[in-house]
Amino acid sequence: MCWKKPVASFRGIGTDLWRRVFNNAAFQINQSVDVLIASFLVAGTTTAFSIGSSLGHVLLSIVGFSAANSAFPRLTKNKNNCAAQKKILKKSVLWIAFFTIPAAIIGFALATPILEILFKLEGLPLEMTRTVFRWTVVSLPLACVTPLFSRAFFANDDSKTPLLISGFSLFVATITAAVLALYVFPREKAILGLAIGNFTANLLSALLFSFILWKKHFCEPFAKDDLRQS
Numbered sequence: 001m002c003w004k005k006p007v008a009s010f011r012g013i014g015t016d017l018w019r020r021v022f023n024n025a026a027f028q029i030n031q032s033v034d035v036l037i038a039s040f041l042v043a044g045t046t047t048a049f050s051i052g053s054s055l056g057h058v059l060l061s062i063v064g065f066s067a068a069n070s071a072f073p074r075l076t077k078n079k080n081n082c083a084a085q086k087k088i089l090k091k092s093v094l095w096i097a098f099f100t101i102p103a104a105i106i107g108f109a110l111a112t113p114i115l116e117i118l119f120k121l122e123g124l125p126l127e128m129t130r131t132v133f134r135w136t137v138v139s140l141p142l143a144c145v146t147p148l149f150s151r152a153f154f155a156n157d158d159s160k161t162p163l164l165i166s167g168f169s170l171f172v173a174t175i176t177a178a179v180l181a182l183y184v185f186p187r188e189k190a191i192l193g194l195a196i197g198n199f200t201a202n203l204l205s206a207l208l209f210s211f212i213l214w215k216k217h218f219c220e221p222f223a224k225d226d227l228r229q230s
Contacts, residue, residue, distance in 0.1 A: 026163075026166040026167055026170050027166070027170065027201075029170070030170040030173060030174055030201060031053060033174050034049060034053070034174065034177055034194050034197060034198070035049060035050060037177060037178055037181055037182065037194060038050075038181075038191070038194060040182065041181060041187060041190045041191065042187050042188060042190070044124065044125050044128065045128060045190070045191050045194075047125070047129075048125055048128035048129040048131075048132060048191060049128075049132050049191060049194050051115075051119060051129050051132075051133075052128075052129045052130070052131070052132025052133035052136060052195070053132055053133075053136050053198055055114075055115075055118075055133055055136075055137075056107070056132065056133045056134075056135075056136025056137040056139075056140060056198070057136060057140065057143060059099060059100055059103055059140060059144060060140070060143050060144055060147075063095075063096055063099045063100060063144050064096065064100075064143060064144030064145070064146070064147050064148070065147050067092045067095055067096050067144070067147075067148055068092075068147035068148040068150070068151045069151075070092070071088050071089065071092045071148060071151060071152075072151040072154070072155060074088050075088055075089075075151060075152055075155035075156075076154075076155040079155055079156060079157070082217070082218050085152065085155070085217075085218075086218060089148065089149075089152060092148050093145055093148065096141065096144045096145055096148065097141055100140050100141040100144050101141055103137070103140065104137050104138055104140045104141060107133065107134075107137035107140075108134050108137055108138055111130045111133050111134050111137075112126070112130060114133075115129055115130055115133065124188075128191045131191055131192055131195050132191060132194060132195045132198065134195070135192075135195035135196060135198055135199045136195065136198045136199070136202075138199065139198065139199045139202035139203055140202075142202040142203055142205070142206035143202040143205075143206070145206055145209075145210075146202070146205045146206055146209055149206075149209035149210060149213050150162040150166070150209065152213055152217070153209075153213065153217070156217050158216075158217070161212060161216065162209070165205065165208045165209055165212065166205065168204075168208070169201055169204040169205040169208060170201050170205075172200065172201075172204060173197045173198070173200040173201030173204065174197065174201075176193075176196065176197050176200050177193050177194050177196065177197025177198075177200075178193075178197075179193070180192070180193025180194075180196055180197070181193030181194050181197075
């Protein structure tokens, strides 16, 4: 006896792999471009943006990716059961909200003492970092549901749509940040453009993921079931 290569199992794995890689890398690419934009602004903007954005997204890896990774095998197991998938997503979103909404409120309200205690900031660096941190932490719940919704597409054998949504959202956010920071706001307030870019990326990604997921993987299967029953 000899082991036969499972050709069917490897069919399309290359395309699926690069789509998932670029989907996961899109956020880091966006942040790197924003740092590049910050380097053209007043001194200290790069450091302020890096601290504010990283601290504002602190629960993304702790809560967002943990919830997504926990839900993924259950979503995959129930690939053909839309009702079960919706229940899994609803419960996961509620857990994300439970951890991130209080953190967002506390972070926004106590931004100044948090940054003063953790990083010993004061003056203009404190003001710039606080601007980025507040805009980012407000959108933290939205940022944390994005990897969850992305896994829902993967569980339904769709790796193309998450890539398109992430690419489009982050492209729009990057262009918004560049225009606002370099052309709209004065130099001393230019970091506000980068902060709004962070907020735009998280908001647009969450809205597009939730809307397209509902239309593509939940509404259509139910419509087909209704036709079969009739």
